Amino acid sequence: MSPDLVLRFYKKVEEQKSFLPSLECVCVLVHVMVGCKRYDDVLGLMDKLLRKMGFSHLEVLDGLWDCYDGEVSCGGVFDALVRACNLSGNGKCGYEVIMKLRTEKGFSVSVHAWNNYLNRVLKSGEVSCFWQRYEEMISYGYVENVYTLNLVIYALCKEMRLYEAISVFYRMLKSGIYPNVVTFNMIIDGACKMGDVSLGLKLFRNMGIMSMGFVMPNSVTFNCLVNGYCKLGDMKTAESLRDEMTVGVEVNVRTYATLVDGYLRKGCTKEAFKLCSDMVDRGLVPNIVVYNSLIHWLYFEGDTTTASVLLSYMIKTNICFDKFTNSILVKGLSRNGYLKEALDYHKWLAGENLVDKDGFLENILIYYLFRSDNESVSKVKQFIDDMFDRGLNPDTVTYGTMIDAFSKQGSISHAVRVYDDMIKMGKKPNLVIYNSIVDGLSKNLSVDVAKIMVDELKKLGLLDAVTLNSLLNGYCANWKVNEALNLFLQMQEDEAKELMEMMVAQGLTPDSITYTTLLTNACKKSSAEEVVALHDDMVVKGVTPDSQTYDDIVGPLIGKESFDL
Structure with a gap:
């Protein structure tokens, strides 16, 4: 009945080197901590059980169930376990806990646990799984709350189903569930991402009325709109929104980063640097996102000198490069004719073990190696051998880059050989790869073979306008007028x-x-x-x-x- 004393006693005993707490011991303590709402301590204890002590999530569930005491326990302990599973990065474990409690123990976790699990599924990018589990939750008789419906809106916006998201918003209002600022922000952001910024602005202007005065815009709301107008190139409106923010809402680094990128997209480098000065005057320090935008667009415009000055300043002021900086640097050097320097930088990164295992940098370099000189094929082969030596296998993008390069060079036999290697390695070709092969065949007097491939792709439902346009160009190049007209x-x-x-x-x-x-x-x-x-x-x-x-x-x-x- 004294949670503080229990926790202090446990920590004191834990200091003894000979002490190894049992599953039961920690589970009892978890029940006590949940009872007094000390959730940070709860998550710390569960992390200890799952990570340090090596118990599985289902073993922890059994331990918590066996220690359940009506006087000091509450059902929230199982909600906490679901959350701990999600925080560990394994949403599947959280679902298994929910289902084992339901099917074997006859116990239902709260809607909060389901929300936590569904949130994890969405963050993992598994939208189809989200819909399946959401419908399952509803079938069990759970009543949705604002957090559940926010997740539904987020999923719909993620799938670009904006008007369905708005209909869920109105369903919230009819059900007496008041939307919060997150609800508005997701719909406004969804509208902006679909290019309907005027709808986003209309929602923004009516937030107070639609929420009956309970919700007002925050910095995220403004930043969504600023970003939307920057993407449209309407910097005047974007700046006016920034100015409007200064009354009651904090203008943050993200706001400026978005505006800087917007000006750079329009080629207005001078205005972008002026905004950076304004940031500093306001006491805001440009972050890595701002520097990455500046360097990316400087390289894009071919201004390698200014880009190098900025990179030197970052090093001098201890601004750490991230993976985006590295990719911008590698691509920027390569596209501006400094391929050797890009390769040397990549070699240094690999030597320092700073290269991600996603193959992103390697794919950039392979793309530019193919476009370097007559010895490009041998250089690519050597580069790929180095990848294998570092334990990095080519992915679909790597194979696709090689197939596209060989197809454009007219080396169809090489492209087909790479395709065969890709299949042997268990990689599944995508439509981009098939389009590269169709384009290569069509341009190299093999349009009949290209037609056979297009027919096969049609059976698989893998056609798009690019595929058909490649075949159409092939017919025209080979003077097959009737075939071209029929296809058109x-x-x-x-x-x-x-x-x-x-x-x-x-x-x-x-x-x-x-x-x-x-x-x-x-x-x-x-x-x-x-x-x-x-x-x-x-x-x-x-x-x-x-x-x-x-x-x-x-x-x-x-x-x-x-x-x-």
Whole structure:
């Protein structure tokens, strides 16, 4: 009944070298700490059990269950275990805890534990898994709270389903669940990322009204909008929002970093450096993000001298490079003709064990090595051998870069050989790689082989406009006029169908005008069967046909004289 005394006693005894706490001992202490809401101590104890003492999450669950005491325990101890599993980086363990409690113990964790687990799933980028688990949670009868619905909105925005996210927002209001500033920030950020900054600004201006005065914008809200306008190149509005922030909301380094990057994207280097001076005048210190933006765009514009001065200043003032700085430096040197220096820098990084195992820097260098000189193939081979020596295997991007380079050089046999090696290594080709091969075949008098490959890709559902354009260029280059025309007409027809599917997916109902437009164009370049199929598809999707269009185009094709609305 004295939590402080229990914890002090435990820590005192723990200092004895001969003392090794048991699972039961620590689990009892966890129950006591949860009871008095000392959650930092709880997470520390669970981390000790999971990491230092080597118990599995299910063993810890059994230990906590066996020590459950109605007088000092509460169900929050199992919520805490789910959170500890998520913090350890393994969301799957958290889910296993939830399900074992439900199926074997007959105990349900709170909605907070589910929220914590679902948040972990989203942070891992597993959006499809999120939807599956979310629906599972709802099926168990849990009542959503603002944090649950915020996660739903975040997932929808991540999938660019902005209007569905807004509908969830209105569902919150109807359910009496008040949105918080995070809710607004996610929707505003989603609108800005989709390019609809005006919608984001409208939501921003109405935050107070829509939340009945409970929510006001914070620095994150402003930064989302500033970023949106910077991406559009509207620096005047972005700056005015920054000025508006100064009244009641703190302008932070991120705000300036966004504005600096916005000016640099427009090629306004002078204005970007002026903003850096303004930052310092306000007592804000430019961080690595600001320096990375400056160096990246300086290299992009070919100003290697100023970029080198900035890099020297960073070293002199002990501003540590991060992985983005390294990639910017390697790519910047390579694209400006300093490939040897880039390779030397990479070699130094590798020697200091500062190169990530993701192969990102290596892929940049392989790309530029292929474009260096006549001995590029041998240099790439040596570079890849060095990668293997360091225990780094080529990934899909590496193989794709090599295939694309060989295809562009006309060395199709080499490209196919690399493709075969890729398959042997268990790497799965993506559409970009297939497009490189189709393009290479089409440009090197092998357009018939390219057509066979395109047909196979079509069966797999792996076609896009790039694939078909490559084949179209191949037909034109080989004077296969009829094939080129047929493919062009097919592409136009597919584009019409895709447009209608896109309308339906985004909640826009095709109408009689859509019907008339698509059918009028289709009848000029498609067969009778295809025109009728397009008509049927639109009717199934709820389109009311225009009687005049039907009578003039569809009716004669199917042997009917008129269509009665």
